[in-house]
Amino acid sequence: MSAMSQKITTFLMFEGQAEEAMNFYTSLFDQSEIVxxxxxxxxxxxxxxxxxxxxxSLHGQVFMCIDSFVKHDFSFTPAISLYVNCDSDEEIERVYAALSQDGKVYMPLGSYPFSEKFGWVGDRFGVTWQLNLAKK
Known part of the structure; x- marks a missing residue:
């Protein structure tokens, strides 16, 4: 799917780390690439x-990003996060470990009333991710 055919696209603003973040994110998910x-x-x-x-794109979902040359008094907030339904225990464990490294854990990977296995982290770039083990 291209950004032009996707009506709504998540847009991430970095301050000098956009390419590093894209490379990191595309390394975590199958069917992902820098377009x-x-x-x-x-x-x-x-x-x-x-x-x-x-x-x-991450598993076919297209994102946009920039490196802002303007320094802002704000960054990413946990109020908005990327929600990922992971297909396997191996995937959720691997992605959680990678995203939480040098980041912040909001909810540790574990069992919750709403999910058999779930974790919520902010990565080293400040982007937050909710990871859920999808039911088969």
């Missing part, structure tokens, strides 16, 4: 080589 990257050139508003705009 396009447009970079700042010499003399442009952002740091040369940083991301003006990029699209990437």
């Amino acid at each position: 396009e990257i447009k970079r700042y050139g010499a003399g442009e508003a952002g740091v040369e080589g940083s991301v003006v705009r990029a699209t990437f």
Whole structure:
């Protein structure tokens, strides 16, 4: 699915870590790729080589991101998170471990009244993820 055929696309604003984040996220999920990257050139508003705009897909879901050249007084908030239905115990364990490394755990991976296995983490970039083991 391309960003143009997807009506609503999640848009992530980083401050110099967009490409690193995309590479990390696409390494975690099957059927994921960086689709396009447009970079700042010499003399442009952002740091040369940083991301003006990029699209990437995670398991077919398209996202957009940028490296903002403006420093903001805000970042990502846990009030909005990416919810992932994991297909296997191995997947949820692997993804949880990777995303929580150098991040923040909001709810440890475990059994909850609403899910057999669930965890909620903020990754090292500040993006929050709710991971759920999908029922078969």
